[in-house]
Structure formats: C-alpha cells, structure tokens
Amino acid sequence: MNIQKIKSDFPIFKRLINKKPIIYLDSTASSLKPKEVIDAISAYYTEYSVNIFRGVYALSEEATEAYGNARESVSKFIGAALDEVVFVRNATESMNLVANTWGEEHIKEGTSVVTTVMEHHANIVPWQVQTKKHGAELRIIDIDEEGDLKLENLDKLIDKKTVLLAITHMSNVLGTINPVKDLIKKAKSINPNIVVLVDAAQSVPHMKVDVADLGCDFLVFSGHKMLGPTGTGILWGKLHLFEEMPPYQYGGDMIKEVGLYSSTYKNPPHKFEAGTPHIAGGIGLGAAVAYLTKIGMENIRQHEIEITRYALNKLNEIDGIKIFGPKKAQDKGGVIAFVMEGIHPHDLAQILNEDNICVRSGHHCAMPLHKKLGLIASTRASFYIYNDEGDVDALIEGIKKAIKIFK
Amino acid sequence: MDSLYRDYILDHYRHPQNFGTLENPDGASEEVNELCGDRIKMQIKFRISNFEFRIKDVKFYGEGCAIMIASASMLTEKVKGLKEDEIMKLNTDSVLEILGIELTPNRIKCAVLPLEALQKSLILAKKKRK
Numbered sequence: 347m348n349i350q351k352i353k354s355d356f357p358i359f360k361r362l363i364n365k366k367p368i369i370y371l372d373s374t375a376s377s378l379k380p381k382e383v384i385d386a387i388s389a390y391y392t393e394y395s396v397n398i399f400r401g402v403y404a405l406s407e408e409a410t411e412a413y414g415n416a417r418e419s420v421s422k423f424i425g426a427a428l429d430e431v432v433f434v435r436n437a438t439e440s441m442n443l444v445a446n447t448w449g450e451e452h453i454k455e456g457t458s459v460v461t462t463v464m465e466h467h468a469n470i471v472p473w474q475v476q477t478k479k480h481g482a483e484l485r486i487i488d489i490d491e492e493g494d495l496k497l498e499n500l501d502k503l504i505d506k507k508t509v510l511l512a513i514t515h516m517s518n519v520l521g522t523i524n525p526v527k528d529l530i531k532k533a534k535s536i537n538p539n540i541v542v543l544v545d546a547a548q549s550v551p552h553m554k555v556d557v558a559d560l561g562c563d564f565l566v567f568s569g570h571k572m573l574g575p576t577g578t579g580i581l582w583g584k585l586h587l588f589e590e591m592p593p594y595q596y597g598g599d600m601i602k603e604v605g606l607y608s609s610t611y612k613n614p615p616h617k618f619e620a621g622t623p624h625i626a627g628g629i630g631l632g633a634a635v636a637y638l639t640k641i642g643m644e645n646i647r648q649h650e651i652e653i654t655r656y657a658l659n660k661l662n663e664i665d666g667i668k669i670f671g672p673k674k675a676q677d678k679g680g681v682i683a684f685v686m687e688g689i690h691p692h693d694l695a696q697i698l699n700e701d702n703i704c705v706r707s708g709h710h711c712a713m714p715l716h717k718k719l720g721l722i723a724s725t726r727a728s729f730y731i732y733n734d735e736g737d738v739d740a741l742i743e744g745i746k747k748a749i750k751i752f753k
Numbered sequence: 754m755d756s757l758y759r760d761y762i763l764d765h766y767r768h769p770q771n772f773g774t775l776e777n778p779d780g781a782s783e784e785v786n787e788l789c790g791d792r793i794k795m796q797i798k799f800r801i802s803n804f805e806f807r808i809k810d811v812k813f814y815g816e817g818c819a820i821m822i823a824s825a826s827m828l829t830e831k832v833k834g835l836k837e838d839e840i841m842k843l844n845t846d847s848v849l850e851i852l853g854i855e856l857t858p859n860r861i862k863c864a865v866l867p868l869e870a871l872q873k874s875l876i877l878a879k880k881k882r883k
C-alpha cells in the first residue's frame with residue numbers, strides 16, 4: 347500500500363492548522379473522506395438531485411439507479427443478498443430498529459439477552475431498555491486481564507431462554523477482535539433459536555467481513571467510519587427475520603397499498619425505510635465501498651497490523667504508560683487505548699492538539715468498560731489507511747512533550 | 754495558541770488548595786462532566802455576620818484534569834468570605850478570569866464544573882434552611 351498516494355486522495359490533508367499538518371489518529375470515531383466520496387455526493391447534488399422511486403423522468407431514474415447501485419455495492423461488500431441490506435442513519439439506529447421491532451416481539455418476561463462488558467453504549471443501552479420494559483434479564487459476558495472475553499462460562503450465561511446475543515466484532519477501545527464465528531457456533535449449539543446481532547461498526551471498515559461466514563442473524567455498521575458520509579448506516583439481517591418483523595417507521599416509500607383505514611407494506615428492505623432516504627449519503631457510501639474494495643480489505647488489515655505493531659512497540663518504551671487490550675498487534679484492530687501516570691487524558695489530548703495530533707480522550711462511549719478497567723477516561727489513538735509511521739512518531743513526540751510539562 | 758499549562762495552573766494541579774472533605778457541611782453537591790466522566794464534590798460551611806450568610810469554609814474532592822483541578826483550587830481560594838449572592842453571580846467569564854487562560858468550547862466545561870458544583874451546593878443549603 348502506498349500511503350503517500352492514499353493520503354493525496356484525502357483533500358483534508360491539504361489543510362494546515364496554525365501552519366502545521368494534520369495528524370489524524372481518531373478514525374475509530376469517524377474516518378476522513380477521500381475525494382471519490384466527496385465527488386460522488388457532490389455529483390448527486392449538482393447533476394441529479396431529485397427524489398427516487400417517484401418519477402419516470404430521466405433524472406429520477408438516474409437517482410434511483412445510483413441509489414440502487416449503492417445498495418448493491420454494500421451488499422456485495424459483506425457477502426449479503428440485496429434485499430437483506432437496510433439503509434439507516436448510523437449503527438446506533440440499526441440497534442434501535444432491531445430493539446423496537448424484533449426485540450419488541452421476542453424479548454419477554456422470562457427470557458434473557460446476553461451482551462458483553464466491552465460494548466459501545468449503542469449495543470447495550472437499547473437492550474437495557476428493552477429487557478427492563480419486558481421484565482427480561484440482561485446478562486453480561488466479562489473480560490480478562492488481556493481484554494479478551496471470558497467464554498469458559500458461556501453455557502451459564504446463554505441458555506434455552508436466551509433470545510438474543512448482542513456482541514461487538516471489534517472493541518472500539520481495547521481493539522479486541524472477538525472470535526464471533528466460534529462464539530456464534532457455540533451459542534447456537536446451546537440454543538439453536540438464539541438470534542445473534544454483531545456490532546461490526548469497527549470491523550467492516552478495517553477487515554474483510556462476510557455475513558454468511560460469520561453465521562450471525564443481524565450485522566450493523568456505520569458509513570462514516572468507513573470513508574463514507576455521516577448519516578449513513580447499515581442494518582443487515584436474514585430475510586426470514588426481516589419478513590416476520592413489523593416495520594420500524596410508517597409512511598411513504600415503505601407501503602405497498604394504502605387504504606383509508608389500513609395499509610400493506612413493501613417487502614424488505616424497503617419495509618424498513620420509511621420516507622425519503624439520505625440519497626446522497628447512500629451514493630457516497632457506495633463510492634466509499636468502491637474505494638475500499640480497490641485498495642483491498644486484506645491489504646488494509648495487513649497495513650493496520652503493521653502500524654499497530656510499530657505503535658505498540660514505541661508506546662511501550664514510554665515510562666508510566668499503561669496500554670489496554672490485547673498485547674499483540676495481530677490480535678487486535680488498529681486502536682490503542684492507554685493512560686499516562688499523572689497526566690489526565692484530557693490534558694494529554696490538549697497538549698497533542700497543539701501539534702494538530704487528533705486523538706480521543708474520554709470514555710469513548712464505553713463507560714461500563716472503563717469502570718471495569720478502573721478508569722474514568724483514557725486516551726485513544728487509532729489508525730486507518732492514511733496513517734503511517736510518521737504519524738506514530740509524532741504521537742510519541744507529543745506524549746514526551748506532555749510528560750515534560752507535567753513532570 | 755500558547756500553552757494552557759502555565760506554571761501557576763500546574764502548581765494548583767499538583768498542590769490543590771482546599772482539597773479534601775468537611776465534616777457536617779451546610780451544603781454539598783457533586784457534579785459530573787458527561788464528556789469525560791470526571792467528577793467533583795463541593796462542600797461548604799457558612800458563617801453568619803450582619804444577618805448575611807458568608808462562606809466560612811469550602812472543600813472539594815474529585816478526579817479530573819489539570820484545568821478542572823486548578824479551577825476548583827483557585828475558585829475555592831477566591832470565594833472564602835464571599836456572600837451567597839456574590840457567588841451566585843459568578844459565571845463562565847468569571848471562572849476564565851480567575852484562571853487567566855482562554856479555553857476552547859470543549860474544555861470550558863472542565864473549567865466551570867467546580868463553579869456549577871459550588872452554586873448547586875449553595876442552592877441545596879438554602880433549601881435545607883427553609
């Protein structure tokens with residue numbers, strides 16, 4: 347992978363702040379956008395900015411086709427069928443869609459939902475609410491010292507009355523890549539009726555993900571973390587589940603026929619997409635998928651392992667640092683959360699910002715995990731296709747500067 | 754932008770004034786910064802002179818960044834002896850003036866959290882009196 351070439355595809359890197367370049371180490375929160383994506387969005391708005399499905403005029407046909415192509419690109423990207431890919435606003439909306447439709451009908455008194463302590467709030471709060479509402483039980487899979495899930499007691503947590511396992515593919519703090527394929531096999535051997543939702547918000551942007559290979563029932567992710575626009579997210583689900591689920595929202599575009607007092611609904615995925623969608627966003631996401639495919643997901647994963655290994659080695663040389671999550675780069679995604687003795691994560695991030703080094707400080711929407719780690723907050727650096735060793739070196743220099751200030 | 758981390762800010766961070774707890778405070782309140790989970794607890798004791806309540810003692814306790822701790826330290830130094838309404842009039846600008854630095858929107862919350870906790874503890878103390 348030619349990182350310099352890739353960097354030149356991202357117009358934001360032309361920008362200087364206080365005459366200094368941008369060192370972006372927060373792709374876990376949101377990725378930057380290549381010119382291809384920006385151009386695709388801007389082409390929609392300049393050349394054919396009309397509604398889809400509604401017109402027989404050429405412009406509407408063009409928009410409908412572009413939006414349909416985007417759905418096709420996304421479905422191919424994750425090995426899914428076209429009618430199993432629903433466009434939503436973000437990964438969070440995907441969880442809420444499932445919680446409010448499928449969850450509403452299946453999470454009942456006496457049942458349980460199993461999730462993990464390392465989830466993003468998006469994959470824990472909706473289940474807290476649904477289980478409380480229906481008098482079901484929420485059970486949590488714990489982690490060990492290395493930040494791996496403790497799976498020895500899985501058969502104590504999952505039983506015949508467990509309706510849902512909601513689990514992240516990759517932690518947005520620890521970077522842990524969970525063995526979801528095996529885990530799903532085990533879960534389904536304990537309870538063949540269990541439904542498994544995989545939060546792939548951090549995996550789909552960074553590695554090859556194939557829904558059939560994983561064996562899950564729902565898979566969710568966000569467009570803005572994979573070079574695509576904000577306001578786009580994907581819910582993938584097995585067709586038979588989608589068919590039995592009630593719609594999520596009601597109105598235009600999701601109906602087949604409307605009478606005065608009752609209506610019938612379209613088939614999936616349209617059944618879940620009420621109202622005019624984020625057309626430009628969908629088209630932009632399609633362009634992002636094309637860009638990622640061109641680089642190759644295997645290459646991306648390899649690059650991230652290498653840069654993460656380099657960063658782990660360098661960071662580990664710093665006195666007073668504590669790094670969380672798996673120790674080996676090949677066991678984790680390109681995300682490193684750490685704390686420095688005597689320096690609050692906010693202060694560290696502020697000092698790094700003096701040199702335009704963008705890292706995240708806080709709980710990263712994973713408060714239960716931080717509590718488990720005995721922390722209020724941590725600093726997180728994360729990598730993507732446009733990061734190189736120079737970025738890591740800048741981070742190390744910045745941390746040394748902070749140590750000098752706070753010594 | 755020159756550094757926020759002036760020597761006096763770092764001094765207050767390393768050796769905060771009025772850090773600790775009070776026994777039987779007249780008012781107390783704990784505030785959390787949702788952005789990062791930092792928390793601070795303020796406790797106050799009054800004295801009454803000329804029929805007015807004035808801060809006799811104030812202590813804070815909590816975990817936070819240098820900006821929050823320095824702000825709490827400098828604020829608690831400043832408010833001893835002040836009247837209730839004088840403290841209720843303090844705002845974000847007063848805190849920044851006390852700190853003597855400029856902050857970006859994301860960091861302002863860190864600086865004003867101690868004041869929010871202090872003002873809440875005054876309000877709670879007042880309610881208790883009634």
Ligand SMILES: Cc1ncc(COP(=O)(O)O)c(C=O)c1O
Nearest residue numbers: 436437438466468518547548568
């Ligand atoms: C693992 C994980 N799940 C879910 C989300 C939620 O994504 P969004 O905010 O785009 O809905 C994130 C993003 O921060 C994440 O990292």
